[in-house]
Amino acid sequence: MKIVHYVNQFFAGLGGEEQAGVGPQSRPAAVGPGRKLDSLLGDDHQIVATVFCGDDYAASKDTAAAEIVALIKEAGAEMVVAGPAFTSGRYGIACGRVAAAAHNAGLSALAIMHAENPGVAEAAPAQVVASGLTAREMGKSLQTAAEAIAKIAAGEKLTAADGLVGSAPRINRLVEKDAATRAVDLALARLGGDRQATEIPMPDFGIVHPAQPIDDPSEALIAILTEGGLVPTGNPGRLESARATKWLRYPLADVQELAKYDYQSIHGGFSTAAANDDPHRILPLDVARELVEEGAIGRLYGEYFVTTGNGTTVADGARYGVEWAAELHKAGVQAAILTAT
Amino acid sequence: MSGNGDFVGLRRQIHEVESTDFGDRTALDGGRLTVSEAEAKECFKHPALASVGLSWARPGESVRIVKVLDAVEPRTKGPGGGGIFPGQLGPAVPQGEGETHVLKGVAVLTAGWLPRAQQGLVQMSGPSAELSPFGLTHNLVVEFEPSSDDHWLEVAQALRKGALRLAALVASAGLQAEPDRTDELARISGKGGPDLPRVGTIVNLQTQGDFKDVYVYGKSMTGSLPTAIDPNELEDGAVVSGQYGHPGLKNPTYLHQNSPVVAALRARDGIDLSFAGVILSPEPVDQSIKELASAHAARLCYQMGWDAAIVSKEGGGNADSDIALKVDALEAMGIVGVGMFPEMSGANGLGPPVVSPPATATAMISTGNYDERIDLEAVERALGGETYELTGSDSVAGMRVPTAVIYSGLSPVGWGRLTCADPVEAP
């Protein structure tokens, strides 16, 4: 099978964060970790090309996945393998989106990343197998990938034993017993000491690796953000009051303070009277400006990002977080203060 | 009370109905039920209703009922109802003892437009029929015309009481007939009993105001604390639905009369558990009152010596938290809490199943994913309205719909056999 391998700028050998903005490019044959993967695949399958893209570009540009898949098709792929992305958020999101877009374009697709990478949620309907936490586990992760690729090529189904991650889709089916009878069975199983028995697994919210601290706030570019639904009055971007499907950005550069009546919170999860009376109760711009003047903060980022944290799915929330991080990183922001309602 | 021995409880006289039709009089003869249309229409004489129409929709017929509002099982305790549906048809005096005649296999369904109602449907033929309790019953369907468009609350009340009256009238056909069987349903007692785990159920009732309320002895539970009730009071219609939202997640009056959890617990009573009773709770709108009601329900269970409780809800994501808070409160008191959740996992089944999951009580039952799409085949006849606004199509047309519109299709009180999981076996 002809495979095209997708990696980020770092694993393509281009460089680190300073190259995170580069757009999609293609190289013949395997590059970087692809060489090891190619050798693990033996003679049956071959990496015919490597497509790569900078993490910021891939995670923040709407059209990135489509551009990448176009290059992948051009290289004659029958199958796409993306990653391993380990726990890297932007890279994971990119791998997930590339795998999903490739699958939807009719290609066979597999992404490789840690089970807690937010990119897992982006990959559906394509499949994801687990990598280790960091690149130190590259060898083992590529081994898992090679075995999964062989199975997919043979038309076999991947299971958890193959490292398959991501929640299996919740599909309706009729069973013999009604729900009430099953509830009694479950109560008795629990009373019998089985503390795990359930028909719905508890959601796993994953782990977040803390960023390094900044050296000196008085030298830093700092952003203020909110999930409190604070938007210019009239809500020109039509941010939803619940189950937000997007986030928005509004300028702060020429805004000295958030005047009452100029801004409103459209959050549907609490009374917005206090927020509308003084929008600084949601976004502390007034005090941030004072701290800049006094030199406690170096500079304030010229925009604020906003979404509504109300019934938002964890997958969406994690995606907004990664996209915000990519945007802020690109702009050279070193720390962000996010108010949470 | 005519009793043999010292039985205390309710005798349920079951009449199995095999065929249904309209006739000169309301009568039951060898499983054949006839209903007098004139007598039936009398039940709906009310200034708020200009007219009503009656039709039968039977299992296997090429019929779809749209905009289903409520469903009621025909039951009576004697001439004129004899105290059935207390607080609705008669005074709010405690029921649940003596004899109750039940016409099994029949339901009275009201269907049509009301404010705040969401459009549930029942398909009587094809594979979707078995997803609703009422795809399997002979349904006497009541359609209606209001007298004016100004008094919808009165329309809803007239319709609700009319349906209850009609259910009692239809059941009166059983008073003269020999029952097919008699079930003796003992009153629940906290004393004595075998050394088995005490398991009961907490039933959350929606309390969101007009058109979204449930009545206990004729009154909404808004503002009430949870209370214990004998399951036999449910049999006699102490709980009546006036809630018309969330069709797939709806608990019609019929499923309070025939509580699936009560039936499942009774079936095991004295075998591997001791049926400990029923607690009714409101679903308050305010978060702090939700927490109060949940803590109070858990204390009631503790006082009554329960070892486990099965917790059900009515309504959407907001009501998930009424289950979650209660099972967590139970768990904190050392009582096993099992929540029954219709899943909201998105059309592709990949979203998180529960909007507001419990924090510590992890025993959950899936009653199916309400976002999953199903295809309904076209039918010859539709009742309840000519157009189905949700899809914008003619009510008889073939349509693709979310499972959420199938009336009681994801029954949060546990009627259905849908799930997204491998069932857990009892030890």
Add this chain to the structure above:
Amino acid sequence: MGAPRVVPTRGIPYPAGDPTLRPEEEKAWRRLLLETALKAVSTTVHKPTVFTPATI
């Protein structure tokens, strides 16, 4: 939910304020929250850590 650096505030509808205070007191409270946040982003953490505003 595992946010690495957390500053607790007083109420969901006003994460950067407190409408029960007089305006100048409220602004001082908001300032304290922000100063605490600046301290948080300048501190090394290895797991979710709460930075409580030091009340004046």
